[in-house]
Structure formats: structure tokens, C-alpha cells
Amino acid sequence: MSITGKIALVTGAGQGIGRGIALRLARDGADLALVDLDQAKLDAVAREIEALGRQATTFIADVSDREQVYAAVDHAERTLGGFDIIVNNAGISQVQPLLDVTPEEVERIYRINVQGVLWGIQAAARKFKARGTPGRIINASSIAGHDGFALLGVYSSTKFAVRALTQAAAKELAADGITVNAYCPGVVGTDMWVEIDKRMAEVTGAPVGATYKKYVEGIALGRAETPEDVAGLVAFLAGPDAAYMTGQAPLIDGGLVYR
Numbered sequence: 001m002s003i004t005g006k007i008a009l010v011t012g013a014g015q016g017i018g019r020g021i022a023l024r025l026a027r028d029g030a031d032l033a034l035v036d037l038d039q040a041k042l043d044a045v046a047r048e049i050e051a052l053g054r055q056a057t058t059f060i061a062d063v064s065d066r067e068q069v070y071a072a073v074d075h076a077e078r079t080l081g082g083f084d085i086i087v088n089n090a091g092i093s094q095v096q097p098l099l100d101v102t103p104e105e106v107e108r109i110y111r112i113n114v115q116g117v118l119w120g121i122q123a124a125a126r127k128f129k130a131r132g133t134p135g136r137i138i139n140a141s142s143i144a145g146h147d148g149f150a151l152l153g154v155y156s157s158t159k160f161a162v163r164a165l166t167q168a169a170a171k172e173l174a175a176d177g178i179t180v181n182a183y184c185p186g187v188v189g190t191d192m193w194v195e196i197d198k199r200m201a202e203v204t205g206a207p208v209g210a211t212y213k214k215y216v217e218g219i220a221l222g223r224a225e226t227p228e229d230v231a232g233l234v235a236f237l238a239g240p241d242a243a244y245m246t247g248q249a250p251l252i253d254g255g256l257v258y259r
């Protein structure tokens with residue numbers, strides 16, 4: 001119960017890693033603002049959180065739109081009565097050889113994966129400063145933010161960019177008592193990897209399922225990652241034991257990329 005009574009906002013909370021993070025933070029005592037594009041999915045996660053005895057509120061926002069992200073943070077504060085933690089988790093994948101990628105594809109993924117994180121950092125930091133309280137900002141990077149992966153080149157570059165924003169924001173906001181860190185998962189068995197595997201099959205001709213299998217076979221601990229594995233690290237970054245940690249982007253990947 002290390003974050004009891006704290007108010008946390010999680011983007012991309014309707015499924016996958018975001019859902020796992022929201023449920024873990026609720027178990028650790030936080031009340032949750034859940035942000036995503038699909039109301040029905042958000043409602044289902046909100047019911048799970050309420051069943052744990054915590055409050056949950058939902059808000060539809062596209063993280064690539066700065067005004068919508070600011071509105072989500074305002075909604076969280078107004079509805080739950082405070083604002084302490086933001087997890088900028090929403091993101092999309094893109095499997096495309098670098099030689100084929102189009103300007104429209106680059107723009108779309110940068111608007112969501114990079115600008116979405118930047119607007120979340122801005123909105124949360126402005127809110128923490130206005131309230132005069134310390135806060136935690138936690139961003140989704142990836143193993144692909146430490147290593148550029150073939151056919152995931154533009155996606156990898158967005159996750160490197162998240163690490164850069166995390167480091168710079170940590171330096172700019174430390175004097176206000178705000179810490180900024182990222183989490184770098186490996187191969188997590190969510191819809192994102194179903195999509196990556198399907199696209200890899202289209203691009204390389206490998207059978208469906210083969211790319212995911214190959215990646216999982218490379219994991220030292222011998223199994224795919226779960227959203228709960230990721231959520232454990234995020235709970236640490238949100239909690240009191242991470243008070244002296246900022247600007248970092250730790251890997252949690254079962255042993256796949258070593259730094």
C-alpha cells in the first residue's frame with residue numbers, strides 16, 4: 001500500500017500493458033484516471049478497479065492531441081481531487097522496412113509515441129507545479145529504445161526519443177521535486193505483438209506466429225513477458241523507493257537486451 005491515496009493517470013489503459021499498470025497501481029492503493037480511445041474498454045477496466053475498492057474515472061483522449069491530454073489531466077484532478085502520477089503508456093507499433101516507410105507513416109507514429117509522451121510530460125508537470133506538489137512522470141519506452149530493431153526502425157527511433165525526453169525532462173523538472181523515468185519492456189504478449197507478428201509475416205513471408213516465437217526463444221528467462229511483469233517496475237517507479245531516481249530508463253525484458 002505504498003501509494004495509498006495517490007491519484008494516477010494512465011494513458012492507453014483500456015488493454016494490455018496500460019490495463020496491467022492501472023490494476024497494479026490500484027492494488028497498491030492509488031485511485032485511477034483511465035485514458036484511451038475506446039469507452040467500452042475503459043469502462044471494463046474501471047469496473048475491475050472499483051472491485052479492488054479504489055476509485056476510477058475514465059476519459060476519452062487521443063494522446064497525439066495536446067489539448068485532449070491537458071483536458072484529461074484536468075479531468076483527473078477535478079474528479080478524483082488531486083494529481084500525483086502520470087504514466088504516458090499509450091503507443092502504437094509499426095513494422096515497415098526503412099526503404100519503404102512513407103512520410104504519413106512516420107508522422108503518425110511520431111505524433112502518438114513521441115508527441116503523446118511530450119504532451120503528457122507538459123500537462124502533468126504544469127499541473128504538479130500549479131498544485132505545488134511533487135509528482136512522478138513515467139514514460140513507455142522499450143527494448144527498442146535501447147537497440148534499433150530491423151523492420152521496427154521508425155518504431156525504435158520513437159522509443160529512443162522517449163528516453164531523450166525522459167532525460168531532458170528529469171533535468172528540467174528536478175528543482176520542482178518532479179521525477180521523470182521510463183520503463184523498457186521486452187516482448188509482452190499483448191495485441192501489439194499480435195499485430196507486429198502479423199505484419200512481420202506480411203513483410204518477410206515468415207509464417208504467422210514465427211516472429212513472435214523467435215523473439216520469445218531469445219529471452220533468457222524462457223517465457224514471454226506479461227503486463228504484470230511491466231506493472232511491477234512501474235509500481236516501483238511510482239512508489240517511495242524510487243524517490244531518489246530520475247532520468248532513468250530501466251530494461252525489464254527477462255534477459256534480451258543487456259545494457
Ligand SMILES: NC(=O)C1=CN([C@@H]2O[C@H](COP(=O)(O)OP(=O)(O)OC[C@H]3O[C@@H](n4cnc5c(N)ncnc54)[C@H](O)[C@@H]3O)[C@@H](O)[C@H]2O)C=CC1
Binds near residue numbers: 012093187188192
Ligand atoms: N507489447 C510489447 O511487447 C511492448 C510494448 N511497449 C510499449 O508499451 C505501451 C503499451 O503497449 P501494449 O499494451 O503492448 O499495446 P496495445 O496495443 O495492446 O495497447 C495500447 C493501448 O493504447 C491505446 N492507444 C493507441 N493510440 C492511442 C492514442 N493516440 N491515444 C490514446 N490511446 C491510444 C490503444 O487504444 C490501446 O488500448 C506502448 O507504448 C508500447 O510501445 C514497449 C515494449 C514492448
Ligand SMILES: CC(=O)C(C)=O
Binds near residue numbers: 093143149186187188
Ligand atoms: C513492441 C516492442 O517494443 C518490441 C520491440 O517488442
